[in-house]
Amino acid sequence: MKAKNTAQKSIVVSVVMGSDSDLPVMTEATKILEEFAIPHELFLTSAHRTPERTTKFAQGAAKRGVKIIIVGAGAAAHLAGVIASQTQLPVIGVPIDATAVHGLDALLSTVQMPGGIPVATMAIGKAGAKNAALYAARILALANNKIAARLTVYIQKMAKDVEKKQENLSCRKS
Numbered sequence: 001m002k003a004k005n006t007a008q009k010s011i012v013v014s015v016v017m018g019s020d021s022d023l024p025v026m027t028e029a030t031k032i033l034e035e036f037a038i039p040h041e042l043f044l045t046s047a048h049r050t051p052e053r054t055t056k057f058a059q060g061a062a063k064r065g066v067k068i069i070i071v072g073a074g075a076a077a078h079l080a081g082v083i084a085s086q087t088q089l090p091v092i093g094v095p096i097d098a099t100a101v102h103g104l105d106a107l108l109s110t111v112q113m114p115g116g117i118p119v120a121t122m123a124i125g126k127a128g129a130k131n132a133a134l135y136a137a138r139i140l141a142l143a144n145n146k147i148a149a150r151l152t153v154y155i156q157k158m159a160k161d162v163e164k165k166q167e168n169l170s171c172r173k174s
């Protein structure tokens with residue numbers, strides 16, 4: 001399967017998943033990347049089921065111009081670490097709840113990397129996927145004023161939303 005590109009522009013963030021069953025969670029990441037107009041792709045590969053495909057992807061990503069890799073995987077989730085071991089690009093891991101232990105397996109497999117091979121690990125599930133994309137946006141914003149401005153607006157809107165919710169609560173009480 002070829003990577004699904006969202007735009008003709010060169011890909012900046014690659015969103016990788018261990019299985020198509022991870023898509024409902026990883027969509028939270030692509031929604032944010034779309035909102036921030038960050039060119040991205042979706043790529044399916046498994047550390048265990050397709051090790052050679054994973055190696056080819058990891059070793060080729062930087063050459064294709066990819067700047068950041070977001071990786072979602074569940075179960076004994078070695079995908080983010082295996083990719084991080086074969087590229088110098090920043091790798092952001094999203095543990096996915098895919099088994100009877102509700103993502104704890106994936107969280108520990110993703111976060112407990114040996115020294116030398118960093119994976120920036122987010123929360124389990126949808127919040128983690130969303131934050132992975134926001135974290136990527138924060139990294140890119142260091143050298144991109146447009147993304148920095150969009151982040152400022154996003155953060156201000158979140159604060160306003162909390163104030164609106166407070167107003168709604170106050171209305172209910174009186």
Ligand code: RP5
Nearest residue numbers: 018019021073074075096098
């Ligand atoms: C992992 O195993 C995938 O990332 C997925 O979260 C989990 C289950 O995969 P499927 O059996 O649904 O394909 O490799």
